[in-house]
Amino acid sequence: MGAGPRHGRAGKGQDACSCSACRSTNETVNDYALGANLRRQILSDLERGLPLDGRRLQALVGDFCGQSQLALLPALKYLVLAPGFSSAASQQPPLPADARLQLRLQQELNEVFAAPICTRMDAVLRGLLGLPEAYAAAQPASPSPSPTAPMSVQDEPPLGEEIAEDDNNAYEQDLEPAAGRGGSNGLVAVLSFMAGVLVVGVGGGLAWLLLQTTLPSTNTANNPRPQLPGELTTPSPDTTTAEAPPAPDLSQQASNDAAAAQAITSVEQLYNDLSLGNIQAARQRFSGEAADQFDPAFFRQFQRVSVDHLRELSRDGSLITLEGLVTFVYPDGTSQSESRQFTVETATEPALITGSSFGQVTRGRQ
Numbered sequence: 001m002g003a004g005p006r007h008g009r010a011g012k013g014q015d016a017c018s019c020s021a022c023r024s025t026n027e028t029v030n031d032y033a034l035g036a037n038l039r040r041q042i043l044s045d046l047e048r049g050l051p052l053d054g055r056r057l058q059a060l061v062g063d064f065c066g067q068s069q070l071a072l073l074p075a076l077k078y079l080v081l082a083p084g085f086s087s088a089a090s091q092q093p094p095l096p097a098d099a100r101l102q103l104r105l106q107q108e109l110n111e112v113f114a115a116p117i118c119t120r121m122d123a124v125l126r127g128l129l130g131l132p133e134a135y136a137a138a139q140p141a142s143p144s145p146s147p148t149a150p151m152s153v154q155d156e157p158p159l160g161e162e163i164a165e166d167d168n169n170a171y172e173q174d175l176e177p178a179a180g181r182g183g184s185n186g187l188v189a190v191l192s193f194m195a196g197v198l199v200v201g202v203g204g205g206l207a208w209l210l211l212q213t214t215l216p217s218t219n220t221a222n223n224p225r226p227q228l229p230g231e232l233t234t235p236s237p238d239t240t241t242a243e244a245p246p247a248p249d250l251s252q253q254a255s256n257d258a259a260a261a262q263a264i265t266s267v268e269q270l271y272n273d274l275s276l277g278n279i280q281a282a283r284q285r286f287s288g289e290a291a292d293q294f295d296p297a298f299f300r301q302f303q304r305v306s307v308d309h310l311r312e313l314s315r316d317g318s319l320i321t322l323e324g325l326v327t328f329v330y331p332d333g334t335s336q337s338e339s340r341q342f343t344v345e346t347a348t349e350p351a352l353i354t355g356s357s358f359g360q361v362t363r364g365r366q
Helices: 020-028 031-047 054-064 067-079 083-089 099-110 115-129 159-174 178-214 250-276 279-283 288-293
Strands: 304-316 319-329 335-345 352-363
Touching: 031 054, 031 067, 031 115, 054 067, 067 099, 067 115, 083 099, 099 115, 099 335, 099 352, 250 279, 250 304, 250 319, 250 335, 250 352, 288 352, 304 335, 319 352
Parallel strands: none
Antiparallel strands: 304 319, 319 335, 335 352
16 A cells, blocks of 8 residues: 555545545446456555455455445455455465356355345456456357359340341341352362361271271280190289278277266266265265365355266376366256366276366356
């Protein structure tokens, strides 16, 4: 904080600050902007090396509250001292944009404050964690390219004009002098005679070639030697046959498919046990490294949790990376979906989830 005068919320028994900056903030700030302003201040303090002091943050949230947020002040003061907030601020980077973290903080507020306050704090938490203010609807499909315009036929002459032009040419030919036609007839006669001689010559040459191909060859070098009685015929090696491709290793393919099916089954069973509250059975499905991703207290706030559309992304020996869609159903019937990745060790029985990471929110709560 600077050394100059402190603006915003006045002390007890004092009038509220009336400077233009504070007055503009109090009049225009909404719940989401309140969380975003608090996020910027906390990140700025951490960059300057200031410690994360809960008592200082309690005083700080009062400075950021406008007149319309005074009802949220108790919830904000409770939030900055909550364990989930301390964990989020100490991560690297601090206050990550993780929907799971928002749900955890919302759960801590739901246990203490009334529903109207918690509903408004949902927008504050999104601003605090840098999540979008309102989840966008499905992106519109990219516009399809406009159909190719048909070729213009304006440059083509109308059919009637072509016919008229042909008739005019024929009419002009009929008007040629008779003398000119007589000279043309003589030339045609000479050309017809030459064509007849050429046809006779070509026909004779083709007949001679056909006769040569049908007569037996008298060249003994080209004729095969007659086979002697009792002589065995050795077939010539066939050099045109291509080598057959190697047969696929069906056993290896079957082993890979079985490992992928084992990993998918283990992830599905884990979420089924968490949804039903079978905590002991669920702990058989994940290792200690992934325990913070499957906190039973977090899953108790939902009516049902499921995972679908699991598919294999990569494989490293017995470790298989899967991606799927996780759906959280609240007691009021609303639901939210997010994509997650799972790292599964298939060398154990059952297969163990050794890691899990958040992808993105695919459908906001509705």
